[in-house]
Structure formats: C-alpha cells, structure tokens
Amino acid sequence: MVVTVHLHTILQRQTPDGRQRQLDVTLLSGSRLGDLVHDLGLNLPPDAIVWKVNGLDETPDCILQDGDQVHLIPAH
Numbered sequence: 001m002v003v004t005v006h007l008h009t010i011l012q013r014q015t016p017d018g019r020q021r022q023l024d025v026t027l028l029s030g031s032r033l034g035d036l037v038h039d040l041g042l043n044l045p046p047d048a049i050v051w052k053v054n055g056l057d058e059t060p061d062c063i064l065q066d067g068d069q070v071h072l073i074p075a076h
Contacts, residue, residue, distance in 0.1 A: 001066035002026050003036065008073040011042065011049075027064060034060030036070065050075050 006022050007013065013020040027036060033051055037060070042049070051058045052071040064070070 001029055001031075001064070003064050003066070003068040003070050005036065005040070006069070006071045008071065010074050011072050031064050032060060033058055033062040033064060033070065036064065037072065042072070048075050049073065 002024050004022060004024055007020065025036060025039070027039070033053065034046070037044070037049065046060050050071075050073040051060065051062070052073065053062055053064065053068050055069075
C-alpha cells in the first residue's frame, strides 16, 4: 500500500533538489502510523509530533490504509 506523507516545518528534508515536503511511501499492509515514522528515521518522542491522518488527529497505533494522507507536524 502507498500513503502520502506531508512533512511540516523542521520535519522537511533537505535534498539536492530542494526541500522535500511531501513523499509517497510504500508500506506493508497493516502498518501503523508509528511504524511509518520509524521507517522515515524520525526519532522523536510520540508527544513531539501532531499525528494527522486524512485530517483527523490520530495516535501512533493508528493502522494506515492505502491512499491515506498523513501529516506529521512538530508539536513544539
């Protein structure tokens, strides 16, 4: 399955082509939001991120679905 991840402010990645604000990520079926953040290498405590999926507040235990829109926003 593929989800689209929107990285906000300090979570954006600097690449040779400029800042990366959005990326499509392929995950295994049944993956959780916390798994996605771990796979992206964002080693932040759970309370340091506002977790949103399809516009709704979620927790790291949220099971993702194909086509989900994930927004990762620094909480501080």
